[in-house]
Amino acid sequence: MSNRGTVMSVRNLSKSYHTKDQHVTALSKVTFHLTKGEMLAVMGTSGSGKSTLLNILGTLDEPTSGDILLQGVKLEKMFIEPHATKFRRENIGFIFQSFQLLKDLSVEENIALPLVLKGLPNKEIRDKVNRMLELVGLMHHRTHRPVELSGGQQQRVAISRALITSPPIVLADEPTGNLDYNTSREILKVITDMKQAFDQSIVIVTHDPMVATYADRVIFFHDGNIVDEYVCKCQQDEDMDQILIKFRQLLER
Ligand SMILES: Nc1ncnc2c1ncn2[C@@H]1O[C@H](COP(=O)(O)OP(=O)(O)O)[C@@H](O)[C@H]1O
Ligand SMILES: [Mg+2]
Structure with a gap:
C-alpha cells in the first residue's frame, strides 16, 4: 500500500486566525503525505486543528502558509475561485x-446531485445512482426523504453522494460522531468497502480509537502539530490498545 505513490503532499501547512483581540494558531507547519488507497486517521484533542486541516485540504478554507501538492504538482491559485470549486469538484468527496x-x-x-451539477446525461446518472443504491443497501429507500431515515441510513446517503463522482480523495470529519457504536461500525464498513471499490484515499478525523482502527495509519494532533503516528497492523485488538495508549498520552500533554 505504502509503495503505491503519493496522492497528496502537505508541506509546512500553517493556519492562523485573527479575531478582534485574539490570535490563534490552528495549524503550525504540518507536513505529511497521503498515499493512493490509504485511509489516514487524524486524531487529536478538541481544538487541536483537525477540522481546520480538513477544510484546507478541501479548499473550503485557505492556509496562511505552506503548500498542498496533488500527485507531486502544486496547483496554482488552488484556494482562489473559481479554481477552488473546480479542484473540489474534481478531486474531493466530503463526509x-x-x-x-x-x-x-x-x-x-x-445522491444524484453531484452528477446533475456535472451535467451528466440522465441515463448515466440513473445507472450510477442505481449502482450506488445497491452498494450501500438503500435500494428500497430510494424515494424516501432524509427525515424518514435512521441516522445510519442518512449517513449512507451522504457517503453515496460524496463518492458518486469517484473522487480520488475523500475527507471525512467525524463521520460517525452522531451514530451509536453498532451503526458506526456498519458505516465504517461501508466507507472501507467503497474505498476498495473505487481505490480512494481517505482522511478521516475522529476522536474515537475504535474508528481509527479501520485506518491504515493514524496521525495524532496536538496544538496544531503532528506529535505522534501509528501504523496499523490490521489486528483490531492490538491496534486498539496501541491507539488508546497514544491517545491517552495526547490527553495528558
Ligand atoms: N473560523 C475561526 N475563527 C477563529 N478561530 C478558529 C476558527 N476556526 C477554528 N478556530 C480555532 O482554531 C483552533 C482549531 O480548531 P479546529 O480545527 O476546529 O479544531 P478541532 O477540529 O481539532 O476541534 C481552535 O482553537 C479554534 O478555536
Ligand atoms: Mg473539529
Missing part, C-alpha cells in the same frame, strides 16, 4: 458528522 442532506430531496435525488 460530515451532520450528514448535510437536502431535506426536500429524496434519497436518490440527494
